[in-house]
Amino acid sequence: AQSVTQPDIHITVSEGASLELRCNYSYGATPYLFWYVQSPGQGLQLLLKYFSGDTLVQGIKGFEAEFKRSQSSFNLRKPSVHWSDAAEYFCAVMNTGFQKLVFGTGTRLLVSP
Amino acid sequence: AAGVIQSPRHLIKEKRETATLKCYPIPRHDTVYWYQQGPGQDPQFLISFYEKMQSDKGSIPDRFSAQQFSDYHSELNMSSLELGDSALYFCASRGVSGNTIYFGEGSWLTVV
Numbered sequence: 164a165q166s167v168t169q170p171d172i173h174i175t176v177s178e179g180a181s182l183e184l185r186c187n188y189s190y191g192a193t194p195y196l197f198w199y200v201q202s203p204g205q206g207l208q209l210l211l212k213y214f215s216g217d218t219l220v221q222g223i224k225g226f227e228a229e230f231k232r233s234q235s236s237f238n239l240r241k242p243s244v245h246w247s248d249a250a251e252y253f254c255a256v257m258n259t260g261f262q263k264l265v266f267g268t269g270t271r272l273l274v275s276p
Numbered sequence: 277a278a279g280v281i282q283s284p285r286h287l288i289k290e291k292r293e294t295a296t297l298k299c300y301p302i303p304r305h306d307t308v309y310w311y312q313q314g315p316g317q318d319p320q321f322l323i324s325f326y327e328k329m330q331s332d333k334g335s336i337p338d339r340f341s342a343q344q345f346s347d348y349h350s351e352l353n354m355s356s357l358e359l360g361d362s363a364l365y366f367c368a369s370r371g372v373s374g375n376t377i378y379f380g381e382g383s384w385l386t387v388v
Contacts, residue, residue, distance in 0.1 A: 195375065197377075199379075205381070206366065206379050206380060206381040206382050207319070207366065207368075207379040208379075209376065209377075209378070209379075212375070212376060214375055253318060253319070257377070261307065261326075261370060261375075262324055262326075262331045262332035263309065263321045263324055263331075263332045263334060264309065264321065264368075264377055265321065266318040266319050266320075267318060268317075268318045269318050
């Protein structure tokens with residue numbers, strides 16, 4: 164069964180600074196990987212996804228993520244954080260049969276002035 | 277573009293009552309997923325349907341049941357509600373041969 168680990172529960176970044184959120188997955192086959200963002204009391208918005216091909220994927224809002232098979236990682240990055248990026252970020256892995264999407268425990272991003 | 281529609285958006289029920297949540301997937305999407313997100317928790321997979329058949333089952337209590345209808349909408353029925361069932365319930369859908377799952381805005385269930 165697939166699983167996801169997000170080792171950082173909270174991260175605080177200064178506005179304008181770069182950001183990297185860590186995600187490690189466990190899955191026997193080639194994983195389908197996603198990053199979602201959730202503002203308080205809101206739904207889940209898809210930032211980006213990886214299925215195959217180029218291991219560096221671009222998403223919305225200036226986010227990108229890099230798939231590293233050797234490290235079983237799919238870290239999310241942004242070169243310059245804006246105050247509006249403060250939210251909860253979830254990494255998720257889907258099995259190849261698309262039966263279910265498994266989420267990590269999330270990382271809460273706080274942006275300081 | 278049409279999104280996943282969930283209703284009701286907010287629901288308050290008393291313990292031991294029954295609640296039904298509805299999900300209308302994006303048009304031409306044939307797969308529906310249900311998730312439960314407790315306060316401060318990550319979304320937990322409950323159940324999924326593909327072409328009106330159950331596809332996979334997660335940590336869904338026996339008090340809960342769900343189905344997908346011929347028009348592909350889905351309903352999650354929750355009986356004998358407990359305080360711990362208070363959560364945000366998400367529905368998501370995926371299209372034929374699609375590789376992206378789209379989430380609805382969620383239904384807030386409060387059990388008092």
